[in-house]
Amino acid sequence: MEYNKQQLEQVLYDIEPYTHRTPVLKSRLINEISGSDIWFKCENFQRMGAFKMRGAANAILNLSKEQQDKGVVTHSSGNFAQALSLAAKSLGVPAYIVMPDSAPEVKKAAVRTYGGKITECPSTLKDREDAANQIQQQTGATFIHPSNDTNVILGQGTAAIELLQEQPDLDFIITPVGGGGLIAGTALAAKFFGRNCKCVGAEPLEADDAWRSMQSGNIESNSSANTIADGLKTQLGDLNFPIILEDVDDIIRVTEAEIKSAMKLIWERMKIVIEPSSAVALAAVLKESQLFKGKKLGIIISGGNVDLKKLQEMIS
Known part of the structure; x- marks a missing residue:
């Protein structure tokens, strides 16, 4: 590109x-x-608390109105989970966050504070991807990758x-x-x-x-x-x-x-x-x-x- x-x-x-x-x-x-x-x-x-707010906001802003209405989904145990949740909340967009069940409670609490709807799963990448795919199928939400987007x-x-x-x-x-x-x-x-x-x-x-x-x-x-x-x-x-x-x-x-x-x-x-x-x-x-x-x-x-x-x- x-x-x-x-x-x-x-x-x-x-x-x-x-x-x-x-x-x-x-x-x-x-x-x-x-x-x-x-x-x-x-x-x-x-x-x-991190640069990832910038990318999360830009990714959501570049979705169509129809996509925004259906929400966004990502899998992350760290800063991008919080960033996408807060950016989505700021723009009035639903955010679905897949987090490993081993993620610290303090991180899960932060995501919830920012309005993210958490789905917990085992910590393997395959389990995270499978959970995100299932949410996409159920809600029509758009997947936003934390870095490769x-x-x-x-x-x-x-x-x-x-x-x-x-x-x-x-x-x-x-x-x-x-x-x-x-x-x-x-x-x-x-x-x-x-x-x-x-x-x-x-x-x-x-x-x-x-x-x-x-x-x-x-x-x-x-x-x-x-x-x-x-x-x-x-x-x-x-x-x-x-x-x-x-x-x-x-x-x-x-x-x-x-x-x-x-x-x-x-x-x-x-x-x-x-x-x-x-x-x-x-x-x-x-x-x-x-x-x-x-x-x-x-x-x-x-x-x-x-x-x-x-x-x-x-x-x-």
Whole structure:
């Protein structure tokens, strides 16, 4: 599919009533440690606490009135479940959310708060897909994939557009890589709105399917994914992967210790709560500091939905 600047500008305009223009923060100390000049785009302050609100809103807005009346469905145990529920509620659209029965009660409660109608199922991907298909057949709802959907990808890219509107001279934008929607949208934003701005991904070494996919040219998967960055355990899709191959400059892998260290640094020095997946981008900058030395960087803080009961576990 061909993408253009006007298309992304329209998406930014369309979702504006349903999303926050999140703040951009800096830290003098982190700049000194990294040797670079970093602007943090804080999507942890987005509605429902993560960037995924952008893509969810855009996906629903691009449905016909008939489709909206019948509702939307997705399967997710994390941020997209909350994002689609809230976006649907904001637009007066029914939202059906398939969640694994093993999902934390705090996440289920959040989805219900946002108006999502939960169907629980076993945690396998097949069970999730089967449950979503059954809901589609019963209700006529439209399935929205959390990351491998064109309108979701374009919506996620608006965070980087806003960042580049404030700081147009960035040399790099670094973003976490999970299902590929955020980095694909960010890469398009850097391409059309940046001034020779490169897009770099960051990924846990324990779940490095995107890095391996870029090496092989094919979508790879993880046999296991033992990482604290639980939002990054999903794999790339056939719609976002071609964008990543063409427009992402590199993907940097980081260890669990590096993720925890970066997260702790942001908590302590910036006084903001971020989730482990968000810390992966700063971890990559600190690991490859020579690559970024003296450069102007944008980092997408992807979200801040943390289970407060697990705070100590996350940094120990």
